[in-house]
Amino acid sequence: MKKISRRSFVKAxxxxxxxxxxxxxxxxxxxxxxxxxxxxxxxxxxxxxxxxSFGPDTQAIVDRGVLKVGVKNAVQGFSFQDTLTGEYKGLEDSLAEMIAEHLGVDVEFTTVTAATRGELLDSGDIDAVLATFTITEERKKSWDFTTPYYTDYVSVLVEDSNGIKDLAGLKDKVVGVSSGSTSARALVKAMIDAGVLDGANFDADTFNADTWKEGISFRQYDDYPAISTALSANEIQGFCVDKSILAIYKTDGRSYVDAEFSPQEYGIATKKDSDFSTLCDELVQGWLADGTVESLIKENGLS
Structure with missing residues (x-):
């Protein structure tokens, strides 16, 4: 959906x-x-x-007149699309609009998932990703990331009826995660660190959620609502992802396990070695320094 930035409106x-x-x-x-x-x-x-003063990558966006941004559509506080109006609202949507305003262009949002956001960035369908995209050393090999604009933690949501209270209670259970996410690896490491699992065969670099069966197994889904539905149906006994995302699905009869682990730093992802990457990082650093990001975090109920 295409949205006209406030700066473009004023210019018009x-x-x-x-x-x-x-x-x-x-x-x-x-x-x-x-x-x-x-x-x-x-x-x-x-x-x-x-x-x-813009580099060629950034100027190409200016010449096009549209900044194309990949966002999620069902993460309250970060990026949520109103089903009636089609409008997106959240911390990440606001940051995208502010970048577009700086460039003097419109902004166009494309809904992405953890599995599709990197592919769409690689193909050029979008210019940037603001979609609770955790910065990791592995991902930095493929894309540029800005200074983090938010830090979250991973946790697990469970049905109270299953009696699971902590990481030990997840042993030999099936946990749902989002395709393309790092949540499964983070959970296994946390269980190893807590002494719940034997980490002899764990290698963070080669970990595969589909094949891991040592003390816990995983089922991957394309979106968060599907994981929540599977949890209700007891197809899985845990829903693992960043806690700010889990908050949407924490309804009556559900609780978090007594554990927060693996800090997740969110950054804006852009194409590797792009001058647009430099611009985005400069903007984020400026907004962090002047309190703009903190204000948006509070405004969107994320603090």
């Missing part, structure tokens, strides 16, 4: 006002028209100077 409104003034003046007010034209030319010159 300003242009309309100038045209209206010129039309009203007619040929008899040449001095006023000349003054207006001079102001417009000065503004255009300033815009050109600003554009000249």
């Amino acid at each position: 409104a300003g242009s309309a006002a100038v045209l209206s003034m010129l039309a009203a003046c007619g040929g008899s007010s040449s001095s006023t028209a000349a003054s207006t034209a001079s102001t417009a030319a000065s503004t255009a010159g300033a815009s050109s100077a600003a554009a000249a």
Whole structure:
């Protein structure tokens, strides 16, 4: 869905006002028209100077007139799409809109999942990902990430009726995770660190959620609602992901296990070695320093 940034709206409104003034003046007010034209030319010159400071990757976005951003559509506080209006609202949507405003372009949101966000970025269908994308050393080999704008922790949601209270209670159970996420690996490591599992055969670099069967097994799903449904049906006995995401699905009769682990730092992902990556990081660092990010975190109920 395409959304017009506030800056683009203001620019459009300003242009309309100038045209209206010129039309009203007619040929008899040449001095006023000349003054207006001079102001417009000065503004255009300033815009050109600003554009000249962009690198080629960023300039390509400016020339296109649209910043294409991959976001999630069902994560309250971060990015949630209203099913009636189609509008997206959350911390990550706001950050995307602010980047678009800085560039003077519109923003277009594409709904992504943990499994599709990297592919869409690689293919050029989107310019950036703001989708609770955890920064890892492995992922940094494929994409650039900005300075983290939020830090979360992984946990596990369970049905109270199963009597699971802690990591030990998950032993020999089946846990649901999102395809393409790092949650399963984080949970196994946490259980090993807690002495619940034997870590002799655990290798973080080669870990595979589909094949791991030592003391716990996993089932992968394409989206979070599917995991929640599977938990209700007892197809799985745990729902593992970042706690801020789990909060949406913590309804009556469900609880978190008594454990938070594996800090998850979220960053904006962009194409490797892109000058747009540098711009995004500079913007995030500035918004962190001046309190803008903290204000958005509070505004969206994430603190």
